[in-house]
Amino acid sequence: MFDVDGPWALAGQVALRPEPFGALAYHFGTRRLSFLKRPELVTVVRALADHASAREAITAAGIAAAEVPAYEAALARLAATDMIEPRGTEIR
Amino acid sequence: MSALATPPQRLVDHFQSGLDAPICLTWELTYACNLACVHCLSSSGRRDPRELTTAECRSVIDELERMQVFYVNIGGGEPTVRKDFFELVDYATAHHVGVKFSTNGSRITPEVARRLAANDYVDVQISLDGATAEVNDAVRGAGSYDTALRAMENLAAAGMRGFKISVVVTRHNVGQLDDFKAIADRFDAQLRITRLRPSGRGADVWPELHPTAEQQRELYDWLVARGEDVLTGDSFFHLAAYGQALPGLNLCGAGRVVCLIDPVGDVYACPFAIHDAFLAGNVREPGGFAGVWRDSELFTELRGPQSGGACASCGHYDACRGGCMAAKFFTGLPLDGPDPECVLGHGEAALAALGEAPDVPRSAVDHSRKRPPARACDEDPLSDLTTPIDLVLHRG
DSSP: OOOTTSOEEEOTTEEEEEETTEEEEEETTTTEEEEEOOHHHHHHHHHGGGSSSHHHHHHHTTOOGGGHHHHHHHHHHHHHTTSEEETTOOOO | OOGGGOOSSOHHHHHHTOOSSOSEEEEEEESBOSOOOTTOTTOOBSOOTTOOOHHHHHHHHHHHHHHTOOEEEEEESOGGGSTTHHHHHHHHHHTTOEEEEEEOSTTOOHHHHHHHHTOTTEEEEEEOSOSSHHHHHHHHOTTHHHHHHHHHHHHHHTTOOSOEEEEEEOTTTGGGHHHHHHHHHHTTOEEEEEEOOSOTTHHHHHHHHSOOHHHHHHHHHHHHHHGGGSBOTTTTGGGGGGSSOOSSOOSOOBTTTBOEEOTTSEEESSTTOOSGGGEEEETTSTTHHHHHHHHOHHHHHHTSOOOOGGGTTSTTHHHHTTOOHHHHHTTTOOTTSOOTTOTTSHHHHHHHHTOSSOOOOOOSOOOOOOOOOSSGGGSOTTHHHHSOOOGGGSOO
């Protein structure tokens, strides 16, 4: 389950490449490619590590209230495919 | 629809008009190979004396890192016969360029398997073109089935999970799809099924080996039922015209999101298009690989609007997009017409219209080994002095 009130970050094995439409995310472990189709979503994903919760990162990115559910759903999908991970679980 | 599902431009249009850097690319490291598969897409066999040096390969990797190319599909020839192969793999992964390499398995000893299993950024793909030795060896050569299976055993024993077993689907192995899946499951590996292209030596055997129309339909149904469980390298997008698209980008990525670097540094639009018509440049040019990718005339043209030609009026054009450029080119069909394996049969009709002995383009790049002489005295004793002697070819 994706906990929008928990701390998240881009997974350690994921590379994010800026593109005109947003970004490509590639997970070197699962070899999965994801398309972040909005620059705003890229901003949110990058901001995750600097905020206490995913909810805060979405707010900080200035996402309009009406669009917040869509961003939460997008983050949940990224979490389900291990593109983002709960902070503190990563072994460095 | 949600805000995220309606980007200003469709994703596929972004890919169609090309990205600033490839998502991934194929890099054939050598034309040397210890096998002589009848369908070899790069007509490999002998090493080319002009192949990129270790230092040149490293600077290509540096460029790929700067461009943020996520990974390279390394192939050949048999890439592991290069003495600097593992050095280059380690250099790439240390520089954030992931590696997936294709091999016939001959060098995947238990020791090598352990080394590969220890590197998270390396993926291995073992080629297998028959689920039985009989079917496989008819295409890949005597003993190659046992070699591939031994490599899989070594990888599994080393704890390498999810390595790939790569099958080029033919008329003779299409009935073995469930058997291939069983082999993959046995080794905790992932099955990858790709299309036979009439490229390289493949042009000689394509008419006899490519799946029949009925087999192609069975293959499609089988792949649809397996979903993301079986990889296809996006190679069957022409089958999308049957209805539902298979998982993947479902477009020809040539020169737009993928390309090929061949052993001598030539950059082609795709791995199946080794021919002057699809040559964009060379990594040894002053602008390097990035220069070729960004500025070559050929790639610029491929990224422009494409004409559907004879296919434009077909209701399925949006699904299949006219199919594979290389498959058309090497069977003598026009690039703006149907794929030779068009699911509606338009390709078959177009091929038939070409007649019995059509004038099809051949690649000038051929490193096939000459057949051994029938008797020793049939060979000119001086020939060894006039052709490059290749010491890399000994079996390991």
